[in-house]
Amino acid sequence: MRPRLSRILLSLVVLALCAPAFAQRGEGPLDSAQPKNITPDEIIRRFAAKEKEFKEARENYTYTQSVTVQTLEGDTVDGEFHQVVDITYDDKGRRVENVTFAPQPTLQRIAMSPEDFQDIERLMPFVLTTEEIPDYNITYAGQQQEDELGTYVFDISPKQMEKNRRYFQGRIWVDNQDFQIVKTYGKSVPDIHKGNENLFPKFETYREEVDGHYWFPTYTMADDVLHFKDQDVHIRETVRYENYKRFGSKTRIIYEGKEVPKAPGTGTQPQGQQPPPTPPTPK
Numbered sequence: 001m002r003p004r005l006s007r008i009l010l011s012l013v014v015l016a017l018c019a020p021a022f023a024q025r026g027e028g029p030l031d032s033a034q035p036k037n038i039t040p041d042e043i044i045r046r047f048a049a050k051e052k053e054f055k056e057a058r059e060n061y062t063y064t065q066s067v068t069v070q071t072l073e074g075d076t077v078d079g080e081f082h083q084v085v086d087i088t089y090d091d092k093g094r095r096v097e098n099v100t101f102a103p104q105p106t107l108q109r110i111a112m113s114p115e116d117f118q119d120i121e122r123l124m125p126f127v128l129t130t131e132e133i134p135d136y137n138i139t140y141a142g143q144q145q146e147d148e149l150g151t152y153v154f155d156i157s158p159k160q161m162e163k164n165r166r167y168f169q170g171r172i173w174v175d176n177q178d179f180q181i182v183k184t185y186g187k188s189v190p191d192i193h194k195g196n197e198n199l200f201p202k203f204e205t206y207r208e209e210v211d212g213h214y215w216f217p218t219y220t221m222a223d224d225v226l227h228f229k230d231q232d233v234h235i236r237e238t239v240r241y242e243n244y245k246r247f248g249s250k251t252r253i254i255y256e257g258k259e260v261p262k263a264p265g266t267g268t269q270p271q272g273q274q275p276p277p278t279p280p281t282p283k
Helices: 020-024 040-058 114-123
Strands: 002-005 061-073 076-089 095-101 136-146 149-158 167-175 181-189 202-210 214-227 232-246
Touching (some): 061 114, 136 167
Antiparallel strands (some): 181 202
């Protein structure tokens, strides 16, 4: 997000710290004891392998992505960006974005930047695969109850940052049965302070089980104050990823070494029966 000062558009993207209560919503106490009958390194190896499968699987699902970004003055919304996009694929399997709803933005104090859209596509639904593990410091933090799930908790930070590449920094929760990431909380890095500011919000992303196999991102929330050099701007951002359906192509999806069958006559499978986590209610 870029701040707008008078009529001059400065490049930037936002962030401030989310309230601690927001980050802790739905969580039990953190038990920092080492896990039993398994090592943190083995947990990392197992969830990274599952994340690789998840990443490949999600590239074979169509879905609807809805983004809302608002600026607030006190409790009053004084600007908004809203966009709904259908994510599909062409006959060569390449991602296609079809914008189905995009009213004229009313944002006055900020504007969406290319990095914002990149984060919505890649970092808010954060994936940490086997190939990406060497790029990150991964520290075991403990075990924690997350809603109805038992999870292993890890803190993540990039070992070093290559130019023009974006990274995730924060915390992940890994289901202790499926060994898949079910929630992330953190931000994209690096922030840019020289020249045109480019700052990024902390966000919280929930996943939901789809087709009984994969935990796909369904809801992201950010509620932050952006500390620009010349002004502070309170923003609220929500992203919803909905209507997941298997893409009707010849592509096979492999899960634990076996092909996932399609539902008879549809090319898709019904969604899993676990309800999505209840999103935080904006104030």
